[in-house]
Amino acid sequence: MRRIVLFLATNLAVLVVLGTVMNLLEPWLVRQGIDVNNAAILIIAVVFGMGGAIVSLLMSKKIALMSTRAHVIEKPRNGTEQWLVDTVARQAKEAGIGMPDVAIYDAPEPNAFATGASRNNALVAVSSGLLQHMRPNEVEAVLAHEVSHVANGDMVTMTLLQGVLNTLVLLLSRVLGQIIDRAVFRSERGYGPGYFLVVIVLQIVLGILASMITMAFSRWREFRADAGGAKLAGRQNMIAALKRLGQVHGPAQLPESVEAFGIRGRVGGGIRRLLMSHPPLEERIRALSEGAR
Structure with missing residues (x-):
């Protein structure tokens, strides 16, 4: 159970960090006079959601070798290593x-x-x-x-799936956050104080659902x-x-x-x-x- 909690916490932490960066970016774009509509939110969500997953895929071998301290067999030193290389x-x-x-x-x-x-x-x-x-x-x-x-x-498919799900989590949490902020907190642009709180809560809930899909x-x-x-x-x-x-x-x-x-x-x-x-x-x-x- 402890490993499940750590897995969820790590995935949600990544989404919250990405979401926080987007939370800071969106109001800044509005202050610059840039209309942050749903299409713009989608583009930003794709960049953050897919970008992180693709970078992770490209670095996967290096990360795996560093995290496990694995030794790549470049020149077999014994019969076991030679057998492993020949079999693969x-x-x-x-x-x-x-x-x-x-x-x-x-x-x-x-x-x-x-x-x-x-x-x-x-x-x-x-x-x-x-x-x-x-x-x-x-x-x-x-x-x-x-x-x-x-x-x-499988590595590429898993990455694409994770990237698409991250994108959907970031996008849906913001679209729903704007709707709820306007309806409940009466914010004109949908970026009132309630927006950021709603977005964080939705990211956690949707992030858990996304993790279930990924694990399935x-x-x-x-x-x-x-x-x-x-x-x-x-x-x-x-x-x-x-x-x-x-x-x-x-x-x-x-x-x-x-x-x-x-x-x-x-x-x-x-x-x-x-x-x-x-x-x-x-x-x-x-x-x-x-x-x-």
């Missing part, structure tokens, strides 16, 4: 994508993630714990899962990446890898910047499921098993 190269070729950078980061829990700005400029990283606790066929399936994320364009897509693409992993590495190997992950207790321990792209992530039931990045492993295993039948 073979899977990338089969998936029709460019060769991703391959990295290892030091962490005791088994996990892996993929990120990058495009299908031909990606990063696949595995934890040292994954290599220690999994059999080679299971590691191969995990790598195939991450390569499938890249092949499916995140859960769906995990099923799709599992299916892609099964195709590249074998269905039984993919099932075996997920079962092995199911034996690991405790949180996934990935930085939030890459957590949604890890093979393990936040899971839960009830109302908490709406903000979970990954479906339960049991459901993922069942989906693969039913697909085989």
